[in-house]
Amino acid sequence: MQNAALAVLGLGEEWSYEAIEVAPEEFEARVRAMPDEGFAGANVTVPHKLAALALADAASEMAREIGAANTLVFAAGGIQAHNTDAAGLIAALPGSPRGQRALVLGAGGAARAAVWALGAAGAGVDIWNRTPARAESVRIEVSEHAEDLQIEVEVGTVEVETRGDPAAALDQSVYGLIVNTTAVGLGGEDPFAHLPLHRDGFGPGQVVVDMVYGDTPSSLLSAAAGAGAAIVDGIEVLVQQGALSLQLWTGREPPLDAMRAAARS
């Protein structure tokens, strides 16, 4: 996706994007060596996102707000840390989440970024997780962080026991926005057997995001689209996050269509 974008921008000869695997104990030394090797920046993924923020000389407000970095820029003044996870999710939505009621499913790293992104963008966010204590931890963490930064963020948790009775779901029609960040669906499981959602509970006017990505729309997104909801898949979120990173490295307008085509090929 990034190499396709670089080619469209006419940078394909000078620039390239490659994957580097590094162990946590070697992460800092590896990153510090990169500017001298000619790298303009890097995307950073799990488990290095916290370390990336910690080693940077400067950090964007968003990276500080989220407490993790997924993008590093090697600038003249040192290493800058950014986070495009939140802005990428917001950019992937068909409209602003301000004033919407949002449900985030899951309580891992992707959920935390989604809760922060939506809350900071003005949505009221409920978090549901299979293990309720983890949802509560995310709620507390996001609320405390917002308080420190004096940002108004409305976040709560919902507890629904789906085990053994997936039909005992919550009323999903009250949510304008539903974001699945759980791993359910990755292995082909039926999302409606594991998540507190009804297959036939979606409707027009809703936006449903599934961070799980595969070659075909997930069962969750197929059901939502069939009921007239707007759908956003994980690839679109990935493309938007990548586009924001590309913009930080090159200063150029990202060619979104070329990035989409490459990401989906």
Ligand code: ATR
């Ligand atoms: P991330 O990749 O976002 O950092 P993670 O920490 O690997 O996420 O967590 C995966 C998420 O998927 C968790 O919210 C997990 O729920 P638990 O906290 O209860 O483990 C959720 N998850 C994974 N398999 C699931 C299943 N079969 N049913 C419901 N939730 C599931």
